[in-house]
Amino acid sequence: MAFVLRDPHQLAAELTATQVPCHALAVWSLGQAGMVIKNHAGDLVAIDPYLSDAIERRHPDTEFVRRYPPVLPPEALAVCDAVLITHFHDDHLDLATLEPLAEKAPQLPIWVPAPDGRLLQAENRLLGSQVRLAKTGSLIEAGEFQILPVAAAHSDYERDDEGNDRFLGYYLRCGALSLWHSGDTLVTEALQSQMAQLRPHICVLPINGGDVARGRRGIMPNMSFRDAADLHHAIGGDLLLPCHYDLFSCNSDNPAWFVDDMLTRYPGKKFHLLMPGERFLYLA
Numbered sequence: 001m002a003f004v005l006r007d008p009h010q011l012a013a014e015l016t017a018t019q020v021p022c023h024a025l026a027v028w029s030l031g032q033a034g035m036v037i038k039n040h041a042g043d044l045v046a047i048d049p050y051l052s053d054a055i056e057r058r059h060p061d062t063e064f065v066r067r068y069p070p071v072l073p074p075e076a077l078a079v080c081d082a083v084l085i086t087h088f089h090d091d092h093l094d095l096a097t098l099e100p101l102a103e104k105a106p107q108l109p110i111w112v113p114a115p116d117g118r119l120l121q122a123e124n125r126l127l128g129s130q131v132r133l134a135k136t137g138s139l140i141e142a143g144e145f146q147i148l149p150v151a152a153a154h155s156d157y158e159r160d161d162e163g164n165d166r167f168l169g170y171y172l173r174c175g176a177l178s179l180w181h182s183g184d185t186l187v188t189e190a191l192q193s194q195m196a197q198l199r200p201h202i203c204v205l206p207i208n209g210g211d212v213a214r215g216r217r218g219i220m221p222n223m224s225f226r227d228a229a230d231l232h233h234a235i236g237g238d239l240l241l242p243c244h245y246d247l248f249s250c251n252s253d254n255p256a257w258f259v260d261d262m263l264t265r266y267p268g269k270k271f272h273l274l275m276p277g278e279r280f281l282y283l284a
Contacts (some may be wrong), residue, residue, distance in 0.1 A: 002086045003067065003068040003275065003276055005068060005069065005071055005116075005276060005277055006071065006235040007113060008070075008071060008073060008076070008104045008277075011028070011071060011074075011076075011094045011273075011277050012076035012172055014028075014036070014077070014240065014279060015036060015044060015079055015109055016234075018279065019038055020038050020040045020042075020177075020278045020281070021039045021040060022281065023040075023175070023176065023177065023187075023219075023282075023283065023284040024040060024177070024283045024284065025037060025038065025039060025174065025177055025179060025202065025281060025282045026038040026127040026279060026280070026281050026282075027179070027202070027274070027279070027280045027281075027282065028277065028278065028279050028280075029041055029051070029077075029245050029274035029276055029277065029278050029280075030046070030048075030049050030051065030070075030071055030072065030245040030273065030277075031050070031068070031070070031071060031246060031276040032048070032050050032091050032092075032244060032246065032248075033047070033050075033051055033086070033091070033092060033181075033183070033184070033204075033206065033243045033244050034046070034048045034049045034051070034242070035047045035049065035181065035243070036077070036080065037172060037179060038047075039143070039144055039145060039174040039177075040174070040175075041142030041143055041144045041174075043081050043142055043144055043145055044079055044080040044081055044141075045080060045081060045082050045083075045084060045145055045147070045172065046077050046082075046083045046084070047083075047084045047085075047086070047170065047181050048075070048084070048085060048086055048091075048092040048181075048183075049077060049083065049094065049098075049101075050070075050073075050091045050094045050095075050097060050247075051070040051071070051072055051073065051074045051077075051090065051094070051095050051096075051097040051200075051251070052070060052074070052094055052096035052097050053066055053070070053096070053241075054090065054094055054096035054097075055070075055090050055091065055113075056071040057096075057105075057145060059193075062239075063202050063217075063248075063250040064091070064248050064251070064279055065091075065248070065249075066248070067246065067248070067249060068246075068247070068276060070254040072098075073225045073274045074096075074097040074098070074100045074101040074104075074116070075100055075104040076100060077105075078104040078105035078108065079099050080105075080108060080154065081108075081111050081127065081143050081145075082110075082111060082140070082142035082147075083098070083101070083109070083110045083114045083176070084111050084134070084147065084170050084194070085110065085111060085113070085134075086144075086152065086167065086168050086169060086170070086180075086181070086183030086184065087112070087113060087152070087154065087166060087167045087168065087183060087184060087244055088114075088116040088166070089184070089220075091247070092172075092183075092184070092250075093140060094159075095124070096125070097224065098110060098127055098212075099121050099124075099126045099127060100137060100189045101173075102126055102127050102130050103126065104265065106129075106130070107130075108130060108159070109129050109130060109132045109142075110127065110131050110132065111131075111132045111133075111140060111149075112131050112132070112133070112134060113133075113134050113135075113149075113164065113165060113167065114133040114134060114135050114160070114162075114164035114165075114185075115160040115164050115166045115271060116161075117131050117132070117133040117134065118133065120125070123177070123192065128184060132269070134149045134168055134170075135149060135164055135165075135166075136149050136150065136151045136164070136165045137149065138167065140170075144160070144174050145172050145174050146172070146173045146174070147170055147171070147173075148170070148171040148173075148179070148198075149165075149168045149169075149170055149172055149189070150168060150169045150170065150185050150194065150195075151166070151168065151169075151190075151191070152167040152168055152169045152182060152183040152184065152185035152186065152191070153185050153186050153188050153191065154167045154183075154184045154185060154221075154222070155186065155220045155221055156188070156247075157188075162213070167183060167184060167185065168263040169181055169183035171183040171198055171200060173196075173227055174235065176284065177201055177282075177284055178200040178201050178202070179201065179202040179203075179271055180195060180198070180200035180202070180203050180204065180237075181204040181206065181208065182204065182205050182223075183272070184220070184222050184244070185220060185222065185223065186222065186223055186227070187208070187223050187227050187230075187231050188272075189278070192227075192234055192235060194233060195212050195231075195235040196234065196236065197203050198235075199235060199236045199237070200235070200237055200239045201230075201237065201239065201282070201284065202237070202238065202239045202240075202241060202282055203228075203232045203235070203237040203239070204241045204242070204243055205223060205228040205232065205240065205241075205242060205243065205256050206222035206223055206228070206242070206243055206244035206245075207222075207223070207224065207225040207228050207242040207243070207244065207245050207253060208222050208224075208244045208245050208251055208252050208253050208257065209221065209223065209224035209225065209227075209253050210220060210224075214250075214251060219250075219251050222244060223245065224243060224253065225242070225253055225255075225257055225258035225261055226261055228242060228258070228261055228267075229261050229265065229266055230260070230277055232266075232267055232269070232271075233269060238270060239271065239272065239282060240270070240271040240272075241271070241272055241280070242258055242271070242273060242276060244253065246276065247259075247279060258271075259271075261271070263284065
């Protein structure tokens with residue numbers, strides 16, 4: 001897959017210049033699982049921004065090598081009202097993104113699942129004062145966004161001694177519109193039941209799956225493209241935006257298989273493959 005990226009200055013300007021109509025949400029892909037969401041009030045929320053090459057710089061022999069450069073400099077997210085982190089893996093909680101961002105925007109709240117958020121508060125002098133502890137079921141507000149952290153099961157649910165989940169997704173609501181970013185997770189009965197009740201309009205779900213070969217290399221699994229399609233259908237979602245398939249060739253599945261599966265098994269269900277840096281406007 002070849003990527004033709006947008007000019008980062010143009011993309012950064014677009015985040016602030018975009019006027020979102022009522023009953024609409026704007027979504028930008030940052031690549032991998034990263035996104036920016038904007039509502040009609042102009043509130044901006046970033047999720048899991050990995051805007052560096054820190055993994056390969058720290059580990060020169062790693063197989064996790066970016067297939068395309070970051071779509072934005074970290075400082076461009078200073079216009080956001082909140083940053084949401086789903087879990088501690090480096091392609092989701094990237095200190096090389098968050099530290100310069102925090103320096104540029106010292107009042108920006110960065111929400112991190114409580115078990116690892118506490119470590120950052122205690123040990124990271126650049127981020128500590130801006131880190132907020134995200135806990136399952138505890139509502140977060142960012143402008144007119146109401147945000148509900150939802151437990152995720154990357155390979156299983158993992159909790160600290162206080163019962164706080166280490167892996168999260170986020171359900172965002174603004175007025176009558178809602179978006180669920182699942183984070184890295186498998187499908188569980190509990191998750192499907194909860195999301196069937198919340199019934200998000202937009203579902204952002206990973207489609208890279210997992211297998212024995214990746215498991216032997218310590219790569220944790222996500223739902224497959226079939227799992228994502230089935231879950232989206234089962235909970236009554238309106239639009240499926242797949243993620244976590246474009247950045248690392250070592251931990252991906254062919255998105256064409258997802259497209260074929262959706263068109264074959266769920267004809268008429270809406271989906272869209274976002275290119276890195278692409279803006280998508282969802283109208284209710």
